[in-house]
Amino acid sequence: MxxxxxxxxxxxxxxxxxxxxxKTSTDKTLKVFxxxxxxxxxxxxxxxxxxxxxxxxxxxxxxxSLDESVINEALDKLITSxxxxxxxxxxxxxxxxxxxxxxxxxxxxxSEYPLSEKIDLLKTLEAETLKADPRIVKIGxxxxxxxxxxxxxxxxxxxxxxxxxxxxxxxxxxxGMQDGLTNVGYAHQIELSFKDINKDKLIKEVVEKTLSGLGxxxxxxxxxxxxxxxxxxxxxxxxxxxxxxxxxxxxxxTMLNGKKGEKVFGENITLVDDPFCESSLIKVAFDDEAYPCxxxxxxxxxxxTGFYHSLxxxxxxxxxxxxxxxxxxxxxxxxxxxxxxxxxxYSQEQLFDGIKEGILVTDVAGLHAGLNVVAGTFNLQSSGxxxxxxxxxxxxxxxxxxxxxxxxxxxxxxxxxxxPEKINDVAIPSLLVKGLMISGK
Amino acid sequence: MKEFDFIxxxxxxxxxEIALSTxxxxxxxxxxxxxxxxxxxxxxxVSQISYxxxxxxxxxxxxxxxxxxxxxxxxxxxxxxxAAKVLAESFDGVKTTDVLEFVSKEVETVCNPTRVSSSxxxxxxxxxxxxxxxxxxxxxxxxxxxxxLTRKLQNIFVFASDGTYQKDYRCNMxxxxxxxxxxxVSMHSIGKTSGKAIGLEQYxxxxxxxxxxxxxxxxxxxxHADPMVGGEMPVVINNGFGGVILHxxxxxxxxxxxxxxxxxxxxxxxxEKIASDIVNAVDDGTNLNxxxxxxxxxxxxxxxxxxxxxxxxxxSYLVDKRNSKVMNHPITGNSRRESxxxxxxxxxxxxxxxxxxxxxxxxxxNTKYGxxxxxxxxxxxxxxxxxxxxxxxxxxxxxxxxxxxxVKGATLVGSGRDVLLRIDMIGDNLSCGHGMCGSMSGSIPxxxxxxxxxxxxxxxxxxxxxxxK
Numbered sequence: 001m002x003x004x005x006x007x008x009x010x011x012x013x014x015x016x017x018x019x020x021x022x023k024t025s026t027d028k029t030l031k032v033f034x035x036x037x038x039x040x041x042x043x044x045x046x047x048x049x050x051x052x053x054x055x056x057x058x059x060x061x062x063x064x065s066l067d068e069s070v071i072n073e074a075l076d077k078l079i080t081s082x083x084x085x086x087x088x089x090x091x092x093x094x095x096x097x098x099x100x101x102x103x104x105x106x107x108x109x110x111s112e113y114p115l116s117e118k119i120d121l122l123k124t125l126e127a128e129t130l131k132a133d134p135r136i137v138k139i140g141x142x143x144x145x146x147x148x149x150x151x152x153x154x155x156x157x158x159x160x161x162x163x164x165x166x167x168x169x170x171x172x173x174x175x176g177m178q179d180g181l182t183n184v185g186y187a188h189q190i191e192l193s194f195k196d197i198n199k200d201k202l203i204k205e206v207v208e209k210t211l212s213g214l215g216x217x218x219x220x221x222x223x224x225x226x227x228x229x230x231x232x233x234x235x236x237x238x239x240x241x242x243x244x245x246x247x248x249x250x251x252x253x254t255m256l257n258g259k260k261g262e263k264v265f266g267e268n269i270t271l272v273d274d275p276f277c278e279s280s281l282i283k284v285a286f287d288d289e290a291y292p293c294x295x296x297x298x299x300x301x302x303x304x305t306g307f308y309h310s311l312x313x314x315x316x317x318x319x320x321x322x323x324x325x326x327x328x329x330x331x332x333x334x335x336x337x338x339x340x341x342x343x344x345x346y347s348q349e350q351l352f353d354g355i356k357e358g359i360l361v362t363d364v365a366g367l368h369a370g371l372n373v374v375a376g377t378f379n380l381q382s383s384g385x386x387x388x389x390x391x392x393x394x395x396x397x398x399x400x401x402x403x404x405x406x407x408x409x410x411x412x413x414x415x416x417x418x419x420p421e422k423i424n425d426v427a428i429p430s431l432l433v434k435g436l437m438i439s440g441k
Numbered sequence: 442m443k444e445f446d447f448i449x450x451x452x453x454x455x456x457x458e459i460a461l462s463t464x465x466x467x468x469x470x471x472x473x474x475x476x477x478x479x480x481x482x483x484x485x486x487v488s489q490i491s492y493x494x495x496x497x498x499x500x501x502x503x504x505x506x507x508x509x510x511x512x513x514x515x516x517x518x519x520x521x522x523x524a525a526k527v528l529a530e531s532f533d534g535v536k537t538t539d540v541l542e543f544v545s546k547e548v549e550t551v552c553n554p555t556r557v558s559s560s561x562x563x564x565x566x567x568x569x570x571x572x573x574x575x576x577x578x579x580x581x582x583x584x585x586x587x588x589x590l591t592r593k594l595q596n597i598f599v600f601a602s603d604g605t606y607q608k609d610y611r612c613n614m615x616x617x618x619x620x621x622x623x624x625x626v627s628m629h630s631i632g633k634t635s636g637k638a639i640g641l642e643q644y645x646x647x648x649x650x651x652x653x654x655x656x657x658x659x660x661x662x663x664x665h666a667d668p669m670v671g672g673e674m675p676v677v678i679n680n681g682f683g684g685v686i687l688h689x690x691x692x693x694x695x696x697x698x699x700x701x702x703x704x705x706x707x708x709x710x711x712x713e714k715i716a717s718d719i720v721n722a723v724d725d726g727t728n729l730n731x732x733x734x735x736x737x738x739x740x741x742x743x744x745x746x747x748x749x750x751x752x753x754x755x756x757s758y759l760v761d762k763r764n765s766k767v768m769n770h771p772i773t774g775n776s777r778r779e780s781x782x783x784x785x786x787x788x789x790x791x792x793x794x795x796x797x798x799x800x801x802x803x804x805x806x807n808t809k810y811g812x813x814x815x816x817x818x819x820x821x822x823x824x825x826x827x828x829x830x831x832x833x834x835x836x837x838x839x840x841x842x843x844x845x846x847x848v849k850g851a852t853l854v855g856s857g858r859d860v861l862l863r864i865d866m867i868g869d870n871l872s873c874g875h876g877m878c879g880s881m882s883g884s885i886p887x888x889x890x891x892x893x894x895x896x897x898x899x900x901x902x903x904x905x906x907x908x909x910k
Contacts, residue, residue, distance in 0.1 A: 033702060036506045040531055043512040045782055047496075062516040063494035070494055080492035083460035084562055087483060101494060142702040174823050175704060182706070184825045221672045251483060252585045253621060256629060330479075330491035364700035366830040369819035370852045370902075374621055377668075379852035379902045381821075381830030393634065398828055400852050400902020401670055439671020441853075 001066050003154045006050070010075050015052035017093040019155035021288060022048045023325060030115070030120035032145045040115070049330055050074055051093075054082035058312075059093035060330040089250070091312045093289075095157025100285040100292050101276055108166035110146040110194045116143050118194070121170075123294050125199060129174055132207045132438060135214065141173030146194070151288070159290045167281045168194050172202050174208040183216065185209030190325040190424055192281055213362075213383060216397035219440035225358035226436040227351050227387065228402065230418050236378065237271075237341070239367045240405045241426065243376070244271075244298055245324075246313030246334045253374050255406065256304055264304045265409035268344070269441040270432075271299040273308070275323065275337035279422045284337055286323065293323035293337060302410075308334035334337070340427040344415025351414050351432045356388040359438055361401055399440040409432055444474055444566040445598040445608065450543055452518055453600045456500075456676035457540045457741035460525040462603055464534025465502035466761070468525075471739060472498040472516055472886050473781050475594040475611075480562070482569040482588045485577060495595075497781040500525055503763055504532050510784050539577035541604035548743045551727045551734050551783055554612035555845065557594060557640035562747035564641050565590050568616065570650060574602030575618050575650035579657035582664065584628075585621035586657070590614070592640070599741040603762075607741030612640050613732065613886050615875060622660040628851065629664040630755045631656055631834055633816070636875040636886070639730045658818060659835045663864045669903025670834060676853060676899045677804055677839060682817045682874025686896075687722055689820040689829040691715075695749060695757075696775075697764035697787040698881055699824035706827035706858050715755045716861035722750040724759060726774060726790035732875040733791040733888035740776040744790060750861075761787045786882045797867025801893050803865045812851060812901050813837040813844050819876065822855075827855040827857035829860040854906025860896055870891035 001009070003020050010018040020284075029041040049062040052075075061079035064068045064415055110118075126139045151163045171188045187205035228236065248254040256264065275284045275293035284293050289311050299307055305312065310325030312333050324334045361384040371378040383397040416430030448456075453470070460468035473498035481489040486562040490500040498516035502509050511524050547640045559565060569588045606776040615636025622629050653879045678686055691707070699705035707715060716722075726735050726744025735744045740762050748756045760768060761776035764787060777788040805813070818900065820831025831853035837844045873890030 034506075039508045039510065039784065040504065041510040041784055042528075044780060046514045059490070060496075062494040064496055065494070072492055074492065080562070081492065085487050087486040087488040089488075096845065112687050138475070138703055140702055145684055150460070150785075182826050184823055207648070217449065218900075246650045251587065275885075303906070330493060331489065350446040365823070365828070366819070366821040366832070366852070369821065369832040370830060372630060372850070374628050376628075377904065379669075379832065379850050379904065381828070381852065381854045381902075398854050398856065398900060398901065400854055402668075402850065402852075402902055402904035404904070427630060437671065437906065440674050440900060 001068055001071055003055060006071055006154050007154070009071065010052055013075055013079060013415065015079065017091045017156050018052035019048065019153065020048060020050055022152040023149065025147060025149040028146050030122060032119065032126055032142045035123060035126065036059050038099050044349040049327065050078060053091070053093065054079050057082040057387055062330055064210055082126060083369065089312060092315065093155050093157055094291050095155065095159060098292050101290045103276065103283045103285045105164050106192055107164060108146065108168060108192050110168045113194050121197065121199065124173055125202060128139060129172065129203050129206055132203060133211060134175050135178050136174050136207065137177045138175040139172065140175055141171055141186070143171045145237045147439050153288065153290050161286060161290055162310050163284065165282055165428050167192055170197050170202060172206045174206050174210040174212050174301050178214045181215055183210055183213040185213065188348065190281060199384060200431055213395050213397065216383060216395035218397045219386065219396045219438060220439065221439050222433045226433045227358065227360045228431045228433065229360060229362050230416065230420065230430045231427065232364050233431045234426050235299045235364055236326050237428045238426040239371055240372055240373060241336055241339060244308055246307040246309040247316065249307050250316050255376055259304050260306045263302045264406065265299055265302040266412055266414060267302045268415060269299055269302050269409050270342040272338045272342065273298050273339050275333055277338040277423050280338045281424055282338070287325045289325040289332060291325060296322060298399040301426055303424060308336060310334045336426065338425065340419060340423050341429060343417050343419040343429040346414045346416050347420065348416060351416055351430060352387055352390050352392065355387045355390055360385045360387055360392060365400065378403060378405065399438055402439065408436065411435065444596050449673045449902045453543065454540055456521050457600070457602050458488045460500060460502050460529050461523060461538050461540065462470060462527045463532040464537050465504045465529065465532060466538055467503040467602055467727045469599065469740070470498060470500050470521065471781055472598045473787065480565050480569060480590045482573050485570065485573045485725065487566060495598050495780060499781040501784065502528055502530055502655060505618045512782050513808060533734060537796050538602060540602045543600060543606035543810045544604050545606045548736050550736055551744065552611065552638040552730055552736055554639040557592065557612045559641065568644055571649050572618050572653040573615065576618055576653040577656040578833055579654045580622070580659050582622045582624055583620055584623040587619045589617040592867065594673055597739065597909045599739065601741065605741040607737050611638065611735070612841050613638050614640055614643065616644070616649065618656045620657045621662040622664040624664060627664065629660055631660040631663060633807050634875050636732045637730050637731055638734045655724060662847050663669040663835060663849045668897070668905035669848040669851035669901060670905035670907065671901055671903045673898055673900055674897060675808055675897055676753050676809060676814060676901060677808055677893060677895045678702055678814045678817065680868065680891055681872045682889060684874065684891035685817050685831050685876070686860070686862060687794055687891060688789065688792055689831055689857065691861050692724065692792050694823045694824040694857055695759055696828060697758055697760045697768060699832065700758050701764040701767045702827045702864055706824070710755045711758040713755055714753050716750050716753040718753045719862050719867050720750055720753050720864055721795040722793065723748050726791045727816045731791050731873065732886050733789065733890050735790060736826060738776045739773050739778050739785045742772055742774040742776065744774040758791065759787045761785065777882060777885050779885055783883040788882060788885055790887035791873060791886045791890065793871065794867065794892065796869045796871045796892050796895065799866045799868050801868050801870055804835065804893055804895050805839060805867055806843060807866065808839045808895065813839050814851065822857065825852060829857060830854045837904045850903050854900050854902060860899065863897045865892050865897045866895040896908070
């Protein structure tokens with residue numbers, strides 16, 4: 001069936017307003033192991049999400065085929081579900097004609113290069129990483145992915161929009177071994193153009209990360225000044241980013257409820273949500289509800305300026321939508337576009353300055369388990385380095401870094417100047433936090 | 442299973458012949474259709490219902506050490522033939538392997554759903570209402586209750602050049618209860634699930650209200666608990682979901698995905714001691730109607746009970762067809778994938794420590810000081826280093842052989858190589874918890890389980906300062 005036929009069928013069945021969200025994605029994944037192409041995977045996945053108002057309730061259904069029988073079943077399920085909903089939140093479908101920000105969609109050139117060239121790149125990455133140091137014994141992950149995607153939003157109120165995205169990703173993971181002890185280091189690069197993959201940079205990074213963590217010891221339990229390096233600070237803020245969502249606010253799942261306009265973090269913290277971010281590979285002019293996106297400081301000098309909103313959560317709080325209504329499966333959950341913290345002036349060496357004994361955290365694991373987002377607390381498996389007399393010292397591992405997200409961002413003493421050149425999704429510079437609990441031996 | 446009848450044996454043969462035409466050693470087609478539904482209730486009101494129809498296929502060809510795979514949403518006969526042809530063009534040899542005669546194996550039914558849904562969803566809504574009401578009225582500090590019921594129905598059909606020709610029907614249903622307690626100053630959330638590989642009939646024998654009330658009271662208890670003070674100490678891990686320690690600390694490292702590439706600390710350890718003598722562990726996909734059970738795996742191999750650790754000795758890895766050749770290890774019936782969108786590989790089913798000889802009371806009484814991890818959350822592991830973590834959702838201190846005050850925010854970390862050797866007491870109260878395990882082939886239902894165990898020493902993390910005493 002065509003989209004228009006689906007909309008017509010829905011309206012005929014008694015749905016008063018209907019919206020289609022179609023996503024087509026083509027992925028090609030190559031993996032090399034021990035000098036051989038281990039795996040090649042080509043995926044072409046299509047999904048159609050339908051939502052519609054029936055008796056003033058919004059129903060949701062999705063499918064992966066445009067066959068009439070499948071569409072019929074999805075529409076019937078949608079209508080049935082509307083009869084079962086008892087919550088009173090009002091939902092709507094967007095239909096205003098607005099000027100969207102003009103965004104130039106740059107498309108990846110990856111498909112212009114033959115697969116053999118990409119396989120050769122992986123084989124070279126594997127071989128040269130192994131050659132770099134005898135302590136590197138295996139390249140467990142040597143993977144290339146190219147993604148080409150298209151999002152279409154069509155509704156019965158006249159919206160008909162298309163958004164394309166594409167990128168290539170290379171991931172390299174090496175196993176290092178010394179005196180029977182192992183360490184794994186990873187490096188990755190995301191680019192628009194295949195030719196921008198920087199082989200030497202990837203190898204240098206993975207070798208450094210693998211070798212520097214070898215022979216890591218333990219650390220004594222206690223409270224230390226802690227530097228969260230750029231990637232760890234990013235992981236942490238990303239894991240807690242739902243606290244800023246109107247969905248969490250509506251469900252009473254965030255401590256930020258009722259704090260709009262209040263100072264919630266230190267004055268040095270400004271968080272920007274920038275859908276048009278020049279350096280990002282994912283730039284968006286409209287969200288998944290067709291509402292126009294806009295750049296906004298979510299936190300400005302420590303003051304919380306308001307939640308990300310979808311149409312539904314904005315209506316619930318009687319506020320204006322912010323263009324952050326993005327799909328998460330069938331649901332629309334307000335979430336950030338490109339979220340970053342304004343960087344500080346300090347290089348990593350300057351962050352170390354004056355720390356007699358402290359911890360540099362370079363990796364955290366178990367972000368889905370070791371934090372209670374609602375409570376704002378985290379207790380995470382970590383690895384990194386001791387800082388002694390203002391310098392990076394011996395590697396340490398298997399310790400737990402613990403704290404409270406709000407306390408942490410109220411106790412940032414210095415902010416690094418190392419915001420990545422390219423901002424994709426979330427990017428936070430390195431942070432020196434006055435004191436966090438470290439559990440070890 | 443009429444859904445796949447349009448692929449007759451002749452057509453299946455034709456598709457596989459095309460796939461093998463350029464010299465592949467093995468070719469396989471996996472087809473599925475079904476649906477995922479989710480019902481959500483917020484503070485007693487039905488707040489979201491979503492329905493997802495899933496259908497598609499994956500074709501793979503293995504030649505030597507290379508696997509090529511394609512996933513597609515339109516699995517008409519013509520499309521499958523075309524996709525097989527394009528995929529076969531990845532190789533440039535000539536046909537060397539014949540398709541063996543198709544045989545549908547007689548499989549013992551270990552999952553037998555009888556009531557996957559009620560006609561008007563009234564039973565599903567009633568279940569959520571019961572759970573919500575019980576949790577909401579459990580305590581005045583319960584400020585939010587979100588209950589969910591998910592149902593995944595999946596028809597699969599897999600045929601392959603080794604003669605595999607297998608169909609199956611699966612139902613996985615799970616109830617979740619999430620509660621937030623708040624005293625106006627701080628908040629704490631706890632969630633727990635109850636699920637099986639059958640339908641609504643499973644809740645005939647579960648006291649849903651008691652289950653939900655328990656989650657709510659845990660949230661209140663943890664709201665007021667002191668933060669755990671970290672350090673090294675003995676840890677008693679409760680039965681049920683506590684088995685996540687085996688799942689993370691060990692068995693991810695026994696999956697062929699890691700072992701075949703030499704990226705696991707348990708490589709080359711078959712027949713060697715990897716755990717203390719009292720430790721016995723299995724991965725058993727045949728537990729009747731259990732959350733992680735499967736009649737056949739996603740390669741069409743019937744599931745079985747695999748003994749992983751016997752009296753501390755490593756007995757088996759978890760191995761799929763492809764890695765069986767690489768590792769020269771028998772196939773264990775563990776090849777699983779979230780859907781046709783993922784390449785199938787070795788994964789867990791129901792993984793648990795077997796009962797030991799101690800009683801729960803003996804284990805507590807014999808512990809002078811330590812942490813009692815009553816309810817566990819999730820965790821993760823890096824199989825190559827064996828370093829793992831998991832969260833303790835509900836914890837208590839043990840002092841002088843008695844469970845004393847509640848503590849919150851404890852995280853356990855360690856190395857898989859050490860922790861299994863440090864298990865020094867095992868209880869006699871085996872039970873299982875129901876999780877979703879995310880890994881290379883997507884998110885799949887797995888049971889984790891154990892009797893109560895004691896680890897003589899572990900690193901416990903927490904934000905508490907000073908001493909716990």
